[in-house]
Amino acid sequence: MLSITKTIIKTRQASIALQAATDKQIKKTLNDLAAALLQHSVAILRANAKDVAKQDAANPRTDRLLLTPARIKAISDSIKKVSRLPMPGGKSLDRRVLKNGLKLQRITTPLGVVAAIYESRPNVTYDIAALCLRSGNACLLKGSSEADNSNKAAIKIIKQVLTDNGLPADAVNLLPSARETVNHLFTATKYIDVIIPRGSNGLIEYVRKNSLVPVIETGAGVCHVYVHEAADLEMAANIVVNAKTSRPSVCNAMDTVIVDRSVAAEFLDILAPGLKEKGVIAYADKTAYAVLKNKLTVYKATAKHYATEFLSLHCAVKTVSGIEEALKHIQTYSTRHSEAIVTSDKKLAQQFLRTVDAAAVYHNASTRFTDGEEFGLGAEVGISTQKLHARGPFALEKLVTEKWIVEGRGQVR
Numbered sequence: 001m002l003s004i005t006k007t008i009i010k011t012r013q014a015s016i017a018l019q020a021a022t023d024k025q026i027k028k029t030l031n032d033l034a035a036a037l038l039q040h041s042v043a044i045l046r047a048n049a050k051d052v053a054k055q056d057a058a059n060p061r062t063d064r065l066l067l068t069p070a071r072i073k074a075i076s077d078s079i080k081k082v083s084r085l086p087m088p089g090g091k092s093l094d095r096r097v098l099k100n101g102l103k104l105q106r107i108t109t110p111l112g113v114v115a116a117i118y119e120s121r122p123n124v125t126y127d128i129a130a131l132c133l134r135s136g137n138a139c140l141l142k143g144s145s146e147a148d149n150s151n152k153a154a155i156k157i158i159k160q161v162l163t164d165n166g167l168p169a170d171a172v173n174l175l176p177s178a179r180e181t182v183n184h185l186f187t188a189t190k191y192i193d194v195i196i197p198r199g200s201n202g203l204i205e206y207v208r209k210n211s212l213v214p215v216i217e218t219g220a221g222v223c224h225v226y227v228h229e230a231a232d233l234e235m236a237a238n239i240v241v242n243a244k245t246s247r248p249s250v251c252n253a254m255d256t257v258i259v260d261r262s263v264a265a266e267f268l269d270i271l272a273p274g275l276k277e278k279g280v281i282a283y284a285d286k287t288a289y290a291v292l293k294n295k296l297t298v299y300k301a302t303a304k305h306y307a308t309e310f311l312s313l314h315c316a317v318k319t320v321s322g323i324e325e326a327l328k329h330i331q332t333y334s335t336r337h338s339e340a341i342v343t344s345d346k347k348l349a350q351q352f353l354r355t356v357d358a359a360a361v362y363h364n365a366s367t368r369f370t371d372g373e374e375f376g377l378g379a380e381v382g383i384s385t386q387k388l389h390a391r392g393p394f395a396l397e398k399l400v401t402e403k404w405i406v407e408g409r410g411q412v413r
Helices: 002-020 023-039 041-053 069-084 123-134 145-164 181-186 201-210 233-245 261-278 286-292 323-333 346-355
Strands: 092-097 103-110 113-118 138-142 172-174 194-198 223-227 254-260 281-284 298-300 314-320 338-342 360-363 380-384 392-395 400-407
Touching: 002 103, 002 113, 002 138, 002 172, 002 181, 023 041, 023 069, 023 123, 023 145, 041 069, 041 145, 069 123, 113 123, 113 181, 113 380, 123 138, 123 145, 123 172, 123 380, 138 181, 145 172, 181 201, 194 201, 194 380, 223 233, 223 323, 233 254, 233 261, 233 338, 254 261, 254 323, 261 286, 261 314, 281 286, 286 298, 286 314, 314 323, 323 346, 338 346, 346 360
Parallel strands: 113 138, 113 194, 138 172, 223 254, 223 338, 254 314, 281 298, 281 314, 338 360
Antiparallel strands: 092 103, 103 400, 380 392
């Protein structure tokens, strides 16, 4: 406990020292970090292999943990992109002069210390470190035990690059992966400005219920694709297969496909081969089950299936009488992450886009696009599913707050 507390305090001190860093210095640090990843890729892959070896290779979630030369290159490229983004701090948002002569300016300023709690994905370690450095924030990283070796290899490289560039090594710190660590973060209100949990709904719920430090929720997604009776059914099938199978272990993957009963038999006949080819297992209501039972592995759905973020090659299927029933189902089970409708009826599509309460809503496109990189925002801390401060891809521009600068000539009230 004492060691963790000391680390938290050191990170706060580093956040203050970080304010003296120049834009040029931060850019160089990030570019050096991008280069260091490639230079040390063998060591990174060796550490990652130890973590992957402990997992079930057949489990699609293991993919979230896996690093490859191509993925390391992608992380390196992402860090370079972050280095090219403008620093979000120090921007003037408002200027005014009061009648008494006081000069007021409202500016953006770094949050201070950002603590991130996340599961499995070692790329998140690099993404959050890069985003926090670019925005002038120090960060505390608490990864999961599954990625322990990968995260330790990452932090060693990051700290060396910080030191080489004259920045405080404690600007990025990795905390022990033990679950008990999070309890120290929850009460460190004097040193930590915000906690960002990224992972399962269970993790996010636990952090939200127990933290005294402000929390920004990211990550959990129970995502739907609604196929309306006026949809191009071939297009709809392609969208559903992509949303479910392109990378099933991520939060923007589809969990439930909803389809109007009037086209359910025809649509599911078109959809089934694509799902079967990818090895998808479905949980379907009575109508959908009757269509799918001889076409792929399918079981009868329960309410539990509709509430599940599968993160695997499983999905639920729900048939409805029309858009009102579809909207009611989404309202009941959505985690307000990403929701999609496939239809050629533009008026009805606009109703869906206006009505559905989610961070990202789609018309005739896959939910898999909900991503900072895809949206042109650069790397992301995660996908925020709440409404305060940030919503959707939580990227560089949201890692700041505001403060007022007031200049006077001796005015008193």
